[in-house]
Amino acid sequence: MGIYFTKAATILLFALMTLSSLSCSSSTSNDIPPNTVTMTGSEFHPQVLTVAKGTEVTWLNDDGRTHTSTSNDGLWDTKDITAGKSKKTTFNTIGSFPYHCIYHVSMGMTGTIVVQ
Ligand SMILES: [Cu+2]
Numbered sequence: 001m002g003i004y005f006t007k008a009a010t011i012l013l014f015a016l017m018t019l020s021s022l023s024c025s026s027s028t029s030n031d032i033p034p035n036t037v038t039m040t041g042s043e044f045h046p047q048v049l050t051v052a053k054g055t056e057v058t059w060l061n062d063d064g065r066t067h068t069s070t071s072n073d074g075l076w077d078t079k080d081i082t083a084g085k086s087k088k089t090t091f092n093t094i095g096s097f098p099y100h101c102i103y104h105v106s107m108g109m110t111g112t113i114v115v116q
């Protein structure tokens with residue numbers, strides 16, 4: 001009786017381990033959150049981002065130098081975002097909002113957030 005029980009328990013344990021490893025392997029991680037503008041190569045990617053009203057946009061500096069996201073109309077200014085860091089801005093007004101990086105605007109580092 002003792003041996004039979006051990007065998008059954010081993011099979012059950014093996015089945016559980018197989019199931020849990022299957023459910024783990026199916027998850028694919030994506031570490032960039034949605035509604036993110038990535039700063040790389042002194043450009044904003046995507047250059048035009050369309051979001052729904054009330055969306056929090058993340059500015060992610062994936063570059064080797066400091067950038068900013070500064071509204072052309074003075075609506076927001078993240079100030080310096082150093083390499084590897086990020087900041088967030090929430091958009092609660094419908095419209096089209098152009099912005100730039102104060103350091104690299106002459107290199108064409110500009111973008112637009114479209115809020116619907
Ligand atoms: Cu810049």
